[in-house]
Amino acid sequence: MAFFHIHVILLCLLWLGVVSAQVYLDPSQSLTDSDTLVSSNAVFKLGFFSPGNSTNRYVGVWYTQGGSDGKQEVVWVANRDNPLTDSSGVLKISEDGNLRVLNGENTSIWSSNVPGSDYRNLVVHFMDNGNLILLSNDSGQVIWQSFDHPTDVFLPGMTFSIDGTVKEKQALLRSWKSPVDPSSGNFTVGIDTHSPPQVFLWDDDRPYWRNGPWIGNLFVGVKSALSITTDNAGEVYFGFTLSNQSAQWLQHVHFVVNCNGSLVQRDWDNSSGKWETVWYSQQSECDFYGKCGPFGSCNATNSPICGCLRGFVPKNSTEWNKGNWTGGCVRKTLLQCDTVGVKTDGFWKLANLKVPDNAQWVSAASEDECSSQCIGDCSCLAFGYYPSIGCMTWNDSLIDIEEYSDNRGHDLSIRLASSDQGVSTQQQKHHPSVSWKSGRWIVIAVVLLVVVSITFILRIKWFRRKYGTRITQQAKIMFKRDKTYIQIGDLPMFDLEKLVTATNDFHESNKLGRGGFGTVYKGKLENGEDVAVKRLSKLSGQGLEEFMTEVLVISKLQHRNLVRLLGCCVKGEEKLLVYEYMPNKSLDALLFDRLYQELLGWKTRFSIIQGISRGLLYLHRDSRLKIIHRDLKASNILLDDKLNPKISDFGMAKIFGGSEDQVDTNRVVGTFGYMSPEYATKGRFSEKSDIYSYGVLLLEIVSGRRNTSFRNEESLSLLAHAWKLWNEDDILSLIDPLVLESGFQDEILRCIQVALLCVQELPEDRPNISMVISMIDTDFCISVLPRPTQPGFSQRRYTHNQSENVTSSVNRVSLSYITGR
Incomplete structure (x- = not known):
């Protein structure tokens, strides 16, 4: 039977037998728990270790460079599924010719498991590329090597022969179960040997990710160093593209399948002194x-x-x-x-x-x-x-x-x-x-377009006759500027007299709060339904545009995490918006009030974070219109009777038309402290502006403190405070003590790191909302998330003319202040 061998090599270098190895163990020696072997080039260590805060002991190989956080970058584990529970372990060559890990009772808990040979002629070499080799000292024959038995990491020089005649998916790497448990996890990486070859990642037996087929010069769809080459003997090598790369670089790069189901490329960055994630498999929901x-x-x-x-x-x-x-x-x-x-x-x-x-x-x-x-x-x-x-x-x-x-x-x-x-x-x-039916459909499409246009013009004329010309003209301006075809007539119109009755003539006792251009009242309709009525201030010179924006935008949005606009009322000088009623007020009213803070345990806070994320995803990606909110903050997150979050107050929102990704404006609106640097200083906004606001909000939820509650403290803002603690490796101090002991520390720390990624100075450095949800919801290991850079505004002190709206809403509606640039 002819065999087709696919050699899977992460770095396409066969260093075995090329590099010199001076570090070894002979049968008279052993490696105890307190000992380590260091490769001759000082890149790798071999010894016993405990991952994270675990007390279990494992024999493994890790990089000598551990980063500023002190964490070991472990690349191989011997006894991953059978840990030692104390420090009595020993690694040695046993009399049956195997390399073994023994516990304090001299019982083998791990073995190289090869046929027996004369152990007196065997020696263990620890190679410069991290390979642990058991070989005959006489003949130089390799009896066993760790590179043939990888755990979760591809290293330079790893080589695997796969039977290409077996048309099935063959796993090579398996993830850790958790960041502190190296036992076999759910995720595996391997090769699909159906032609043409593909790299696959599986969750148990289910495909989780693939990189597209190899088409001779690249893997379709993957921008990474992965490649395949073929030699004259017909052997196929899978690994890195090595053009213009030095041997020193190769010693500090590897792939790892992490416990959250991502294949990650990790490189050592000399400038930062850290291991950096430079590529990972799931970069979008697609x-x-x-x-x-x-x-x-x-x-x-x-x-x-x-x-x-x-x-x-x-x-x-x-x-x-x-x-x-x-x-x-x-x-x-x-x-x-x-x-x-x-x-x-x-x-x-x-x-x-x-x-x-x-x-x-x-x-x-x-x-x-x-x-x-x-x-x-x-x-x-x-x-x-x-x-x-x-x-x-x-x-x-x-x-x-x-x-x-x-x-x-x-x-x-x-x-x-x-x-x-x-x-x-x-x-x-x-x-x-080409079928003649195609031409027929073109004619039908043209006719439908004419009918829709005529209907639209008639609707505008009808609305003008019934409600006056001022608001109709404003609607026409909005249509032209935002290149969209929303019809205000689609929104139910409430009778003014009924809203006056529902709010008891807008009585002071029904007032729920006051915003930048109006007051919000609680009302009860004739059918017994509770509503919130926002009344545009007659004295506001800016409120008309915000009113129209909210009508035009939110009337077309339907999502469980967006507040629902029930209708509006326009009569004379009165302009009102009618919303669903939120009995648990706004997020800021609970989050920053010690009397109510205990209602927000971590599970509830994380559920609120997820809901806000889903609502923002709908606005940015999944709705028919691409909406930039421009005023995302705690007071604009309303909570229903089950504390489910709903994004509200779309008076400052902008509709992005066509292929627009970024817009400049001369009129900066929103709340300082939540505004991104490029928006506050240059009037430039995009979906990354909302991501910045989301990051600030995320830090507030985790810490239980407002972004601007640091005026009398050493830190200038919550962002600066979080960044300071991050660099001092004291980020646990940021977490609200009410949730710190909740048993969800890893999840909380992941949210903090995602928040810091969202508030980075440059918009292009911030993730989009799809990636935010992926990083938060898919239980990423913190160590493989990208490292954040310094937040925008983290070193700037707030002044009185740049103050945030410190009057938080005490209801279920948002209160936005408008700040000039």
Whole structure:
């Protein structure tokens, strides 16, 4: 039987036998718990260790450079699933010719498990590349080596021979169970030997991530140092791209599969003196395997991120509309391949994709030949042609497709019935006949556009006649500026007299709070429903635009973590907004009041954090409109009867149209202390402005303190205080004592690190909300999260003309102050 060997090498260097190793143990020596061996180049140590605050002891290999936090960067563990419980362990060559770890009772708890040989001729070498080798001192034959038995880390020089004739996914690495428990975890990394090869990450037996197929010069969709090369003997090496890299660099770089299910590249940064995460596998929600199900396509820049391929519709529309896309899509029209012997199917070509899983190599000399072979096979659903490796086809469900905004993907031609084909030149290339039905649909689309336009004009005229011209003209201005087609008439209009009755003529006893351009009252409608009524101040010169913005924006938003606008009232000089009633007031009223703070245990606070995150994700990515809130803060987070959070007060929100990512404004609004540096100083805002505000809010939730409660203390703000504690390795001091002893320390510390990432000075350094949710919800190990840089404003003292609104809302509505630049 012919065997095809895939040698999996993380750094593509066969250092074994090339580097000299002067560190060894012979049969007369042993390594006790207090001993360590240091490689001759002083890069690695071998010895006994305890991870984190664990008291268990393990034999392992780690880098001598541990970073400023003092944590060991462990790269291999011998007895990972059978720890010692005391310091009596010994590592030695036993009389049966095996390397063993023995406990205090001289019982073996781990063994190299190789056939016996004369132990007197054996020696253990600890190599400069971190490899632990048991070899014959006479012949130099390697009996056993740690590089053949990795745990969770790829190191330079690791080599694995995989039987390429066995078409299955073969695991090579397994994660730790937790940051302090190196026992076998749920996540494994390995190679799928179906052609062409792919790197996979599995959660137990379920695919969790893959890197796309190797197409001769790169892995489709992965911007990392991973590569494959082939030598003259036909052997394939998987590992790093080594161009212009020094041996010294190779000694300080590795891949690790962490306990949270990410494949991470870690490099040593001499300038910072720390291990830095320079790449990791799941960089957006679309990187999770099969996010959009069969025949679905994921695009992290779209909202929502999942869509069906052309010619397909959601398999379950109800679940799909709820954001559960795993069921995928099904064809609208069956393929005509076998219809009366006539093949009328064609192809629709998509560019710049991570192509689907389960590809097959097919012999074809050109793209046209590849197309012909696929169209001639009724089971062929798609094809792709890549000059470096030839033709790939897909016969199974097309799953795990991702569309890229940058140039790291490849083309895919998908088979469609003739009625589902368009008229693009890309499709004509593979199927030149275009159905007359396409032209008919264009005519129908034009007619519908005319009808919608006429209807829209009539609605505006009707609204002007009924409610006056001033607010109608304001609506027209908003439409033109934000390039959107919201109709204010879609929102229920309340009768002024009924709202006067509901609030007892806006009686002082019903006042809930006062905002920047109006007062909020509690009301009870005729049907007994409690509501909150925001009354625009007649004296406010700025309130009209905020009123219109809130009407136009929030009336179109439907999400469980956004406050619901029930309607509005416009009559004469009176302008009112009617909201759902929130009985537990706003977050600041509970979080910063010692009388109520105990209601917010860590589980409740974390649930509030998750709810705010989901609401922000909806605004930035999943709603029909991309909304930048511009005033996210604790007083604008309302809490319902179950303490579920709802983002409120959209008077300062902005709608982003088309491909806009950033806008400049001469009118800076919001609350100082929550405003990002680029917005407060330059009037420049984007979704990263909201991320900054979110980071400040996250630090407030964890600490139980306002950002601006440090005026009389050494630190200038909560951000500066958190950054100071972070650099002093005293970040536990930031945590509110009410939740510090709750048993969720790792989760709290992860939230702090994510918050610091969100408030970094430069917008491009901050994560987007998708990544924030991924880092918070998927239980990332803190050590593999990116290291934050200094927050914006952390070294600036607040002045009286830059003060925050210190009058917190005491109700379920937000109170925003407007601050000039």
